[in-house]
Amino acid sequence: MKYIVKKTGTLIITLLIVSFLSFMAFSVIPGDAAKSKLGTEATKEQVEALQHEMGLDKPVLVRYGLWLKDFVTGDMGESYSYSMPVQEMIADKIPVNLTMVLMGFFIILLFSIPLGIFTASHEGGMLDRFLMTCNQVVMSVPGFFLGILITYVFGLVLKWFTPGAYVSPSENFGGFLAYLIAPSIAIALPKSAMAVKMLRSSVITQLHMDYVRTAFSRGNRTGRVLGRHVLKNALIPVLTFWAMTIADIMANSIILEQVFTIPGMGSLLITSISNRDYPVVQGIIVLIAAMVVLINFTVDILYGKIDPRIRMDA
């Protein structure tokens, strides 16, 4: 219980730091929001009036407090370019990215757990070496280039899917999921390679432990030792890595959207950056940051559940 309280404390502090930093980052921009909204032809009085209306004449900390209160209650401000509430612009895009992240994460698990255990238990063998070499290469491929390769090989040559034919989930949910398979694989593969590497070395470390020898000496088969004893311990360090991966695939889904012309948060973020539409950029960034921090928090809690030693240390 003490552990959870402590972690919750850290969670709140981290969320405050992250939100304050993103708030500050967009408050120090040269030329303030009122001016950029009114354009260059506005008179001084007009600018001052709007500054007052937008609350820009208040001290920074007060503005941060107000902004935070609005943000938590779901009001993310108004887009400069579209004069639309930011939350409305983002709302229908979040599921697209979340689906990509979930599918990507699932694919990572699908690849990395069997491969990691297999290569570790065949350490030094021909197949292990071959797989680890492939692994090293895949790790260095940028996700978006993998996306382009997949588009070319499976989309244009083999015609397994039509590049650019995105289906919106409200129209046809099955088609939507099917279209997201290719980008999810492109996001997941380089990360799976890293996960295989992590899991392999973690399993190898565990295999050299005394308890494994004991388990073998009691007549257990390899599969049983791996499954019942080793895997549980080996997964602990990998869990942190997976949590970090979720943050990364979230970021990568933004790039992969462009490769597969998927209208998600990424394309909105990129256009908003080009248009200097700061409320939208800020909303998306803080939202993603909050999600990442929450995921890390969940993993920390799970961690304590799986391995009581961690709970004791904290």
Added chain:
Amino acid sequence: MRKDRKNKSGNLIIGASLAGFMLLFLLIGLLYTPYDPDAMSGGAKFAAPSLAHLFGCDQFGRDILSRVMKGTGTTFFVGAATVMIGGGIGLLVGAFTGYFGGWLDEILMRFNDAVVSFPSILLALVFISILGPGKYNVILALGVVFIPSFARMTRSEFISQREMDYVKSARLMGASHLRIMFIHILPNTLPTVLATAAIGFNNAVLAEAGMSYLGIGVQPPDASLGRMLSESQAYLATAPWCALFPGVAVILLALGFSLLSDGLQKKGGK
């Protein structure tokens, strides 16, 4: 065990030769390219790879080999400069906080934890949205983004070294803190620091390519592998070589340095 040792230096050698090869490739590109990388030629539009144009030509008939040479140069420059900024400042922060500890260390590390948990490319996007795109802004953004990971790595190395006997005896002999930190401790942390720098370089290369691919990284007239990739996508069906070669260049650059870092890590540690 022997097999393991063979593998150790194997990574280092392959990594070093790959990185060396790419370095040579871009150094040659600085002095000589087969064609002017920006010269357009209507006749050579979408020319397939041939003896005259080894990597083929793009939508304006520009020689892709020459452009990849220039683009690799830009990418390498961004990666190296990023590591210099992020690594240099991170090293200093990590050295001081690790060596002295105390409340400043506590605060900085809390702050670090918050930043490290955040995907670096997004953080760089925040900087770019404020600073605007361009080669130097990308370097600045990525450099700042990489400070925390370097600081964390150096800090943990300094913490494990500062209680060692050689540090104590240096202190007894009256060496100043700065001397102990940079003359005595730093050389012992070098394998880890270098491995971290190689990983950082790797991440910087991939991040730069990604940002330029999105169109908010390196801007023309600077050649960039990421930008070449994003332009090539429209012609993927007819001219796949436009995408293939810049992509392979990014992979080789990243692969070389990731093997190098692996090799260094194994050599230094376990």
